[in-house]
Amino acid sequence: MSATATPEAPPAVEGEKKPPLIKPAVRKRLVPYWLLLPGILWLLIFFAAPLIYQASTSVQTGSLEEGFKVTWHFQTYWDALTEYYPHFLRSVLYSATATVLCLLLGYPLAYLIAFRAGRWRNLVMILVIAPFFTSFLIRTLAWKTILADSGPVVGALNSLHILDVTSYLGITEGQRVLATPLAVVCGLTYNFLPFMILPLYTSLERIDPRLHEAAGDLYARPFTIFRKVTFPLSMPGVVAGTLLTFIPAAGDYINAELLGSTDQKMIGNVIQSQFLRVLDYPTAAALSFILMAAILTMVTVYIRKSGTEDLV
Amino acid sequence: MTALTRWIRRNLVIIAGLGTLAYLILPNVVVLVFSFNKPNGRFNYEWQRFSTDAWTDPCGVADLCGSLSLSLKIAIWATIGATVLGTMISFALARYRFRARPAVNSLIFLPMAMPEVVMAASLATLFLNMGVDFGFWTILIAHIMFCLSFVVTAVKARVMSMDPRLEQAAQDLYASPVQTFLRVTLPIAAPGIAAGALLSFALSFDDFIITNFNAGSTVTFPMFVWGSAQRGTPVQINVIGTAMFAVAVLCVLVGQLAGARRKRS
Numbered sequence: 283m284s285a286t287a288t289p290e291a292p293p294a295v296e297g298e299k300k301p302p303l304i305k306p307a308v309r310k311r312l313v314p315y316w317l318l319l320p321g322i323l324w325l326l327i328f329f330a331a332p333l334i335y336q337a338s339t340s341v342q343t344g345s346l347e348e349g350f351k352v353t354w355h356f357q358t359y360w361d362a363l364t365e366y367y368p369h370f371l372r373s374v375l376y377s378a379t380a381t382v383l384c385l386l387l388g389y390p391l392a393y394l395i396a397f398r399a400g401r402w403r404n405l406v407m408i409l410v411i412a413p414f415f416t417s418f419l420i421r422t423l424a425w426k427t428i429l430a431d432s433g434p435v436v437g438a439l440n441s442l443h444i445l446d447v448t449s450y451l452g453i454t455e456g457q458r459v460l461a462t463p464l465a466v467v468c469g470l471t472y473n474f475l476p477f478m479i480l481p482l483y484t485s486l487e488r489i490d491p492r493l494h495e496a497a498g499d500l501y502a503r504p505f506t507i508f509r510k511v512t513f514p515l516s517m518p519g520v521v522a523g524t525l526l527t528f529i530p531a532a533g534d535y536i537n538a539e540l541l542g543s544t545d546q547k548m549i550g551n552v553i554q555s556q557f558l559r560v561l562d563y564p565t566a567a568a569l570s571f572i573l574m575a576a577i578l579t580m581v582t583v584y585i586r587k588s589g590t591e592d593l594v
Numbered sequence: 595m596t597a598l599t600r601w602i603r604r605n606l607v608i609i610a611g612l613g614t615l616a617y618l619i620l621p622n623v624v625v626l627v628f629s630f631n632k633p634n635g636r637f638n639y640e641w642q643r644f645s646t647d648a649w650t651d652p653c654g655v656a657d658l659c660g661s662l663s664l665s666l667k668i669a670i671w672a673t674i675g676a677t678v679l680g681t682m683i684s685f686a687l688a689r690y691r692f693r694a695r696p697a698v699n700s701l702i703f704l705p706m707a708m709p710e711v712v713m714a715a716s717l718a719t720l721f722l723n724m725g726v727d728f729g730f731w732t733i734l735i736a737h738i739m740f741c742l743s744f745v746v747t748a749v750k751a752r753v754m755s756m757d758p759r760l761e762q763a764a765q766d767l768y769a770s771p772v773q774t775f776l777r778v779t780l781p782i783a784a785p786g787i788a789a790g791a792l793l794s795f796a797l798s799f800d801d802f803i804i805t806n807f808n809a810g811s812t813v814t815f816p817m818f819v820w821g822s823a824q825r826g827t828p829v830q831i832n833v834i835g836t837a838m839f840a841v842a843v844l845c846v847l848v849g850q851l852a853g854a855r856r857k858r859s
Contacts, residue, residue, distance in 0.1 A: 563719060
């Protein structure tokens with residue numbers, strides 16, 4: 283930060299008017315920097331500096347007993363990639379699937395709130411936000427009850443022979459849903475759905491309903507109106523929503539831990555166990571750097587492709 | 595039949611939307627129902643029989659209420675810290691043009707675009723190497739750090755849409771800068787600040803990932819729930835979850851009613 287410290291003006295002696303050391307114009311120019319200083323310092327010390335520190339940790343070698351030293355050991359990255367690439371792939375796959383599901387599930391609800399809810403709008407909005415306030419973990423644990431082996435969901439899917447199909451596709455195993463990819467994706471979709479709905483709603487709400495009427499007057503069918511008018515105009519919401527869902531979902535390890543088994547471990551689970559259980563800090567650092575780089579790359583490409591660069 | 599299919603087709607959006615809403619609320623209903631369960635054994639995943647035991651004795655489980663009050667304390671301090679720092683930043687960004695602005699903007703944006711586990715691990719690495727003792731202070735520092743960006747975003751949006759002529763008018767009427775700020779600027783920015791504060795409180799209170807890395811042996815409420823998922827979940831957790839939901843809905847309703855009344859008067 284280029285916020286230069288201003289020398290304190292000497293205390294003015296009573297009755298004597300000294301010319302101010304700093305011109306008022308300069309002082310005024312420094313106001314934003316004083317406003318920024320504490321918050322930005324906080325972010326620099328506790329957000330940016332740790333990331334740089336993490337980078338140096340990732341090229342260290344050593345052990346907990348002997349201490350770690352920077353040896354520019356880039357091999358850690360290679361080892362981490364070769365050993366844990368299935369977890370990376372799984373994370374991308376699960377969170378991408380959850381993001382698509384969130385879009386499919388969230389769009390109708392956002393549309394409903396924006397155009398069709400009428401005087402129920404506030405109530406529906408409250409119902410979307412309120413579940414947020416019951417702890418994330420408690421709600422995720424509730425899915426364990428919902429998807430339980432002897433529960434109604436598994437029973438219904440079973441009697442419709444859907445589980446046979448999904449097992450064949452490898453999304454579920456045998457007669458159960460818990461501890462399968464389906465359960466993890468279901469939890470991810472559920473947990474990040476509000477992050478999709480809110481930006482979608484914001485961008486849908488801005489659309490002038492007269493555009494729909496105009497399209498209708500021009501004999502466009504409802505689906506054509508959606509495809510040619512509504513959806514393109516809601517693109518900023520779609521982009522923001524998919525990012526807000528995908529990024530946290532890719533780093534999440536709560537759903538995979540609570541709803542999955544060892545076969546559904548995502549990269550977050552690996553980082554967590556390397557850091558908190560194995561105490562292999564270089565590997566944990568390298569893994570989180572790879573995750574960060576992968577996500578930033580994907581996000582940048584995605585933003586470029588979707589053509590809404592004013593988002594950032 | 596054709597009438598029914600036509601009705602379904604016409605109301606497809608409403609049906610699908612309500613379906614999603616049901617999906618969102620279903621776990622909360624389960625949490626509510628299972629708060630009245632009397633489970634056999636340690637886990638509360640299967641319905642046994644109705645009981646209000648957990649509601650009459652919500653603190654009956656060791657460490658539960660302690661962790662809850664710790665989480666509340668952290669959330670309150672994190673909210674205060676993040677709201678003050680964040681509001682200052684957003685005023686600087688919304689009101690002034692200066693050279694470091696793009697850099698500051700991206701520094702604000704990055705924490706929101708970063709997977710939590712990356713921030714959590716790197717901050718913990720820093721604390722570890724500086725030999726800081728993990729506990730209340732490390733959690734608080736981490737929470738203020740990740741709440742800050744959300745406050746800035748919420749407040750900035752509000753301040754940006756504010757008419758600068760209102761402040762000029764106040765100054766034309768001989769209000770001092772302090773008076774202008776307290777009587778004009780702050781009341782107009784208040785809803786944005788309130789939204790930012792509410793968001794930080796919710797985020798801090800509910801955070802698990804960053805806390806898990808930076809708490810050491812200190813146990814916040816989400817960490818208690820996480821631990822209990824392995825050891826056996828007490829019914830009291832569902833009671834707390836339901837109570838949180840009820841309090842939140844009540845707060846929102848009161849806010850809505852107050853807003854509606856203010857609009858009318």
